[in-house]
Amino acid sequence: xxxxxxxxxxxxxxxxxxxxxxxxxxxxxxxxxxxxxxxxxxxxxxxxxxxxxxxxxxxxxxxxxxxxxxxxxxxxxxxxxxxxxxxxxxxxxxxxxxxxxxxxxxxxxxxxxxxxxxxxxxxxxxxxxxxxxxxxxxxxxxxxxxxxxxxxxxxxxxxxxxxxxxxxxxxxxxxxxxxxxxxxxxxxxxxxxxxxxxxxxxxxxxxxxxxxxxxxxxxxxxxxxxxxxxxxxxxxxxxxxxxxxxxxxxxxxxxxxxxxxxxxxxxxxxxxxxxxxxxxxxxxxxxxxxxxxxxxxxxxxxxxxxxxxxxxxxxxxxxxxxxxxxxxxxxxxxxxxxxxxxxxxxxxxxxxxxxxxxxxxxxxxxxxxxxxxxxxxxxxxxxxxxxxxxxxxxxxxxxxxxxxxxxxxxxxxxxxxxxxxxxxxxxxxxxxxxxxxxxxxxxxxxxxxxxxxxxxxxxxxxxxxxxxxxxxxxxxxxxxxxxxxx
Amino acid sequence: xxxxxxxxxxxxxxxxxxxxxxxxxxxxxxxxxxxxxxxxxxxxxxxxxxxxxxxxxxxxxxxxxxxxxxxxxxxxxxxxxxxxxxxxxxxxxxxxxxxxxxxxxxxxxxxxxxxxxxxxxxxxxxxxxxxxxxxxxxxxxxxxxxxxxxxxxxxxxxxxxxxxxxxxxxxxxxxxxxxxxxxxxxxxxxxxxxxxxxxxxxxxxxxxxxxxxxxxxxxxxxxxxxxxxxxxxxxxxxxxxxxxxxxxxxxxxxxxxxxxxxxxxxxxxxxxxxxxxxxxxxxxxxxxxxxxxxxxxxxxxxxxxxxxxxxxxxxxxxxxxxxxxxxxxxxxxxxxxxxxxxxxxxxxxxxxxxxxxxxxxxxxxxxxxxxxxxxxxxxxxxxxxxxxxxxxxxxxxxxxxxxxxxxxxxxxxxxxxxxxxxxxxxxxxxxxxxxxxxxxxxxxxxxxxxxxxxxxxxxxxxxxxxxxxxxxxxxxxxxxxxxxxxx
Numbered sequence: 001x002x003x004x005x006x007x008x009x010x011x012x013x014x015x016x017x018x019x020x021x022x023x024x025x026x027x028x029x030x031x032x033x034x035x036x037x038x039x040x041x042x043x044x045x046x047x048x049x050x051x052x053x054x055x056x057x058x059x060x061x062x063x064x065x066x067x068x069x070x071x072x073x074x075x076x077x078x079x080x081x082x083x084x085x086x087x088x089x090x091x092x093x094x095x096x097x098x099x100x101x102x103x104x105x106x107x108x109x110x111x112x113x114x115x116x117x118x119x120x121x122x123x124x125x126x127x128x129x130x131x132x133x134x135x136x137x138x139x140x141x142x143x144x145x146x147x148x149x150x151x152x153x154x155x156x157x158x159x160x161x162x163x164x165x166x167x168x169x170x171x172x173x174x175x176x177x178x179x180x181x182x183x184x185x186x187x188x189x190x191x192x193x194x195x196x197x198x199x200x201x202x203x204x205x206x207x208x209x210x211x212x213x214x215x216x217x218x219x220x221x222x223x224x225x226x227x228x229x230x231x232x233x234x235x236x237x238x239x240x241x242x243x244x245x246x247x248x249x250x251x252x253x254x255x256x257x258x259x260x261x262x263x264x265x266x267x268x269x270x271x272x273x274x275x276x277x278x279x280x281x282x283x284x285x286x287x288x289x290x291x292x293x294x295x296x297x298x299x300x301x302x303x304x305x306x307x308x309x310x311x312x313x314x315x316x317x318x319x320x321x322x323x324x325x326x327x328x329x330x331x332x333x334x335x336x337x338x339x340x341x342x343x344x345x346x347x348x349x350x351x352x353x354x355x356x357x358x359x360x361x362x363x364x365x366x367x368x369x370x371x372x373x374x375x376x377x378x379x380x381x382x383x384x385x386x387x388x389x390x391x392x393x394x395x396x397x398x399x400x401x402x403x404x405x406x407x408x409x410x411x412x413x414x415x416x417x418x419x420x421x422x423x424x425x426x427x428x429x430x431x432x433x434x435x436x437x438x439x440x441x442x443x444x445x446x447x448x449x450x451x452x453x454x455x456x457x458x459x460x461x462x463x464x465x466x467x468x469x470x471x472x473x474x475x476x477x478x479x480x481x482x483x484x485x486x
Numbered sequence: 487x488x489x490x491x492x493x494x495x496x497x498x499x500x501x502x503x504x505x506x507x508x509x510x511x512x513x514x515x516x517x518x519x520x521x522x523x524x525x526x527x528x529x530x531x532x533x534x535x536x537x538x539x540x541x542x543x544x545x546x547x548x549x550x551x552x553x554x555x556x557x558x559x560x561x562x563x564x565x566x567x568x569x570x571x572x573x574x575x576x577x578x579x580x581x582x583x584x585x586x587x588x589x590x591x592x593x594x595x596x597x598x599x600x601x602x603x604x605x606x607x608x609x610x611x612x613x614x615x616x617x618x619x620x621x622x623x624x625x626x627x628x629x630x631x632x633x634x635x636x637x638x639x640x641x642x643x644x645x646x647x648x649x650x651x652x653x654x655x656x657x658x659x660x661x662x663x664x665x666x667x668x669x670x671x672x673x674x675x676x677x678x679x680x681x682x683x684x685x686x687x688x689x690x691x692x693x694x695x696x697x698x699x700x701x702x703x704x705x706x707x708x709x710x711x712x713x714x715x716x717x718x719x720x721x722x723x724x725x726x727x728x729x730x731x732x733x734x735x736x737x738x739x740x741x742x743x744x745x746x747x748x749x750x751x752x753x754x755x756x757x758x759x760x761x762x763x764x765x766x767x768x769x770x771x772x773x774x775x776x777x778x779x780x781x782x783x784x785x786x787x788x789x790x791x792x793x794x795x796x797x798x799x800x801x802x803x804x805x806x807x808x809x810x811x812x813x814x815x816x817x818x819x820x821x822x823x824x825x826x827x828x829x830x831x832x833x834x835x836x837x838x839x840x841x842x843x844x845x846x847x848x849x850x851x852x853x854x855x856x857x858x859x860x861x862x863x864x865x866x867x868x869x870x871x872x873x874x875x876x877x878x879x880x881x882x883x884x885x886x887x888x889x890x891x892x893x894x895x896x897x898x899x900x901x902x903x904x905x906x907x908x909x910x911x912x913x914x915x916x917x918x919x920x921x922x923x924x925x926x927x928x929x930x931x932x933x934x935x936x937x938x939x940x941x942x943x944x945x946x947x948x949x950x951x952x953x954x955x956x957x958x959x960x961x962x963x964x965x966x967x968x969x970x971x972x973x
Contacts, residue, residue: 051585055804057686058565058587060719089800095819100803283846285855288690288797290720
C-alpha cells in the first residue's frame with residue numbers, strides 16, 4: 001500500500017501518527033546576528049570571531065538588521081503575522097556556547113500563526129518562526145565521539161552567533177511522507193525568499209521531529225522529540241522507526257515516556273537522550289542588552305515586496321509550459337525538483353528560446369539539479385545552446401549529459417566542449433555515407449526492413465554506432481533509415 | 487587637590503606639562519597607595535607615554551582635549567586593551583582584554599591619562615570593597631573603615647588625592663555610596679547616556695558608568711566627555727547627551743525641590759541633619775522645598791536584590807574555564823566548569839548567583855523575577871508622579887557614614903541596606919549625584935543626594951553646584967597624599 005501524503009497513515013493497527021517539525025535555518029547574512037564577523041561555512045576554525053561572538057567580558061550584542069529582514073521574509077512567505085518582538089536569554093552551560101546562554105526569542109517571537117501549503121494540497125500550520133543565534137561547533141576527540149566519553153573536545157566558534165530562524169510547525173503532519181513534503185517545501189521557500197541556502201548537508205537547515213501516536217480523534221499522545229536528522233531520508237526513516245516503536249510500546253501495554261531521542265543513522269533507530277524530568281530549566285528572561293524589535297510598516301512592506309513568488313506558484317508556471325503533460329505524477333515530481341533547486345528560471349528561459357519543454361524539464365530536473373549551486377550560476381545561453389544540440393540531433397542524449405557535466409563543472413562553449421570529447425556531430429553527409437555502406441554490407445536485413453520489419457531499426461542503429469565509434473546520433477540514424485525507406 | 491578642569495587648562499595653555507602632572511600623581515600613588523590600596527594595577531609606562539603624547543600635541547599647537555593631561559583612575563571592571571582587567575576576581579586570572587571600553591577610548595580622545603585600575607568588590611557586588619579577591623581598600627578618612635563600594639577604589643583614590651578623576655560603575659549605588667563615604671562627588675547618569683560597551687556586566691539593565699571627582703564641575707566635564715550614543719551598545723540612547731557645562735551656575739531660583747520621607751527617615755540622625763541643612767541652603771537660594779512621600783521607594787531594595795542577582799546569574803555564566811581566565815581541571819567538562827567556578831568566585835558572588843538562579847527558576851519566576859519587574863514599573867511610575875510636583879528630589883545617599891572594616895561581612899542583609907537610598911534611581915534609570923556635605927562628629931564624610939528624572943543631568947549638576955558652594959569646608963583625610971589640596 002502506498003501512503004497518501006496528507007492523509008492519515010493510520011494503517012498501523014489503527015494508530016494515527018501526529019507529527020510536528022522544528023526547522024532551524026541559518027540565514028544567508030554577510031555577518032553574524034550580533035556582531036560584524038563574517039557568516040561563512042567552512043572557513044579555518046576560529047577565524048571569524050570577535051569579542052562579541054566569543055562572549056568576552058564587557059562585550060555587547062547589536063542586532064543585525066538584515067537578519068530581521070530575512071526573518072520577516074520567511075514570516076511573510078509562511079503567511080505569518082509579523083509582530084514587535086523581544087529577545088530572551090536561554091541559560092544553560094555548554095562549551096560551544098560562548099556566554100553559556102543563547103540569545104533567542106521566547107514568548108514574543110517575530111512571526112506567529114502562519115501556514116504552509118504542500119504540493120499535495122494539504123496545509124500545515126506554522127506556530128511561530130523566531131530568531132536566535134547559533135552555537136559554536138564541538139568536535140569530540142576520542143571515545144565514542146560524544147561529549148561524555150571524549151578524551152578532549154575542540155570547539156570552533158565560527159558558527160557561534162550565526163543568525164538562525166527556527167520554524168515551528170503545528171502538529172498537523174500525519175505521515176513520514178507528509179513530513180518530507182513539508183521539509184522539502186519549506187526548504188524551497190527558504191531558498192526562494194533568499195533567506196537561506198537550505199543546505200541540509202552543511203547544517204544550514206536542520207530538522208527536529210516531534211512524534212506521537214494516538215487512536216484517531218483521541219487526545220494527543222505523549223510525544224518524543226527526535227534530533228540529529230541530517231537529511232530528508234533520515235527524517236523519513238526516523239519518523240517511521242519512531243512511529244513503530246511507539247506503537248509497539250502501546251500495543252504491549254506500556255506507556256510512551258516524554259523524551260528527547262537521538263536518531264542513529266547507522267543503527268537505523270532512535271535512542272533516548274534525556275527524559276522530561278532531566279530537561280534543562282533554561283531560566284528564560286528578557287535579554288537586557290537588547291531592545292525590542294519593532295519593524296515599522298514601511299520596512300514590512302519593503303520586505304513583502306522583496307519576497308519573490310513562492311514555490312507553489314512557480315510550479316504552476318512550469319506545469320503550464322508542459323501543457324496537459326505537466327499534471328502527470330512523474331512530471332510533477334520533476335517540476336518540484338526544479339523549483340526546489342531554484343532552477344525554474346533556467347528552464348523557462350530555455351523553453352522560451354525554443355527548446356521543447358519535456359527535454360528542458362528532463363535535463364534541468366536531473367543533471368542540472370544534481371549540481372544546483374553550479375546550475376544556478378550557469379550561463380543560460382550556453383545551457384540553451386547545449387539543449388539545442390541535443391534537440392536537433394547533433395548530440396545524443398548520452399553525449400549531451402557528458403557535455404552538460406563539463407558545462408556545470410567549468411563552464412565554456414558547449415560546442416567546444418563537445419569537440420573536446422570527440423563528439424563532433426556527424427554531419428548529414430557523412431551519416432549518409434555510413435548508411436550507404438551498411439545497406440551494401442547487409443542487403444538481406446535491408447530488404448526485410450524495407451518490407452516493414454521495424455525491429456531492424458535497432459540493428460542498423462547499432463551497426464551505425466559501431467561504425468562511427470558511437471559518434472552517430474541514434475535518432476538521426478533512425479530518421480535517415482525511415483527517409484530512405486520512403 | 488587642584489581640580490581636573492584647572493589642571494587641563496594649565497596643560498592646554500602650556501603652563502604645566504602633562505608629563506609633570508602625571509609624574510606627580512604616579513609618585514603620590516607609589517608613596518601613598520600602600521596604605522589606601524585603591525589601585526590594583528598602576529600603569530606607569532602607559533601613562534607616561536600618553537602624557538608625552540598630550541605634550542607633543544600642545545607643542546604642535548593642537549588641542550589635546552578638554553581633559554588634557556588629567557590623570558584618571560579606572561574601576562577594574564572597565565576593559566583596557568592589553569592591561570589585566572580583573573573585576574577583583576580570581577576567575578579572570580591572567581585575562582587581558584583585546585579591546586578598550588568605549589569610555590576608555592573617549593577619555594583618551596579627550597586627553598585624559600589613565601594611570602591605573604582601581605579596586606572594587608568582586609564583579610561590583612558589594613558595598614564596602616571588602617569582597618575583593620585582592621584585599622580591601624581603606625577609607626582615606628579612617629584607615630580602619632571601609633570606603634564603601636563597590637567602586638571603593640575609585641572613590642578612595644580621588645578622596646586621598648591620588649587622582650583628580652576616576653570612573654566607577656553604579657548598579658545599585660556603587661558610585662554614590664562610596665563617594666558619600668569618602669567625601670567626594672559621585673554621579674550616576676541616566677541609563678543609556680554612557681555606553682556600557684567594555685564594562686564587565688553585573689546587572690545589565692541597571693549598570694551605568696559614572697564619574698568621581700572633587701568638584702561638581704569636574705564631574706559634569708567628565709560626564710560630557712563620556713556621554714553620547716555608541717553604536718556598540720544597543721541600550722545606548724540614540725540622541726545627543728544632555729549638556730550641563732553651560733548651565734552649572736544657573737542657580738536654583740524657582741526650582742521645586744522634593745524631600746521624600748523615604749530617603750531621609752531611618753538614616754542616622756547626623757546624616758538626616760545634613761540633608762535638612764542642604765534643604766535650607768536650597769531654600770535660601772530661591773528654591774521651593776517641599777516634603778513629600780513616595781511609598782513605593784521602600785520596595786526598591788527587595789526588587790533590586792531579585793533583579794540584579796537574576797541578571798548577574800546569567801551574566802556570570804560565561805566564566806566557565808573554557809575560553810579564558812582561570813581553569814581548574816576536572817574529569818569531564820562539567821566537572822571542570824564546576825571546579826573552576828567553585829575556586830574562582832568569592833562567597834558574595836556565589837550567593838548572588840544562587841539567589842538569581844533561584845529567582846529565574848521554573849515555578850519561581852513569576853513570584854520573584856516577575857514580581858520584582860512589576861515593582862520596578864511601580865517605582866518608575868511613582869517617580870514620574872513625584873516629578874509632576876518637583877524638579878529634583880533631595881535625600882541622603884547612605885544611611886550611615888563609613889562603617890568599620892569587617893563590621894558587616896558576616897551579615898549580608900545589613901550590607902545590602904547600605905544601598906537603600908541609591909537603588910531606586912537605578913531601577914528607574916534616572917540620574918543622581920552624591921556630593922560631600924560636611925561630616926559627622928567623628929569627622930567622617932556625609933553625602934547628600936540629588937535625584938532627577940531621566941536626562942535631567944543639567945538640573946542635577948545645577949543643584950549640586952549650589953550645594954557645593956554652601957557645603958561645610960572639607961578637611962584633609964588622614965591618608966591624604968602629597969597631591970591632596972582642599973577643593
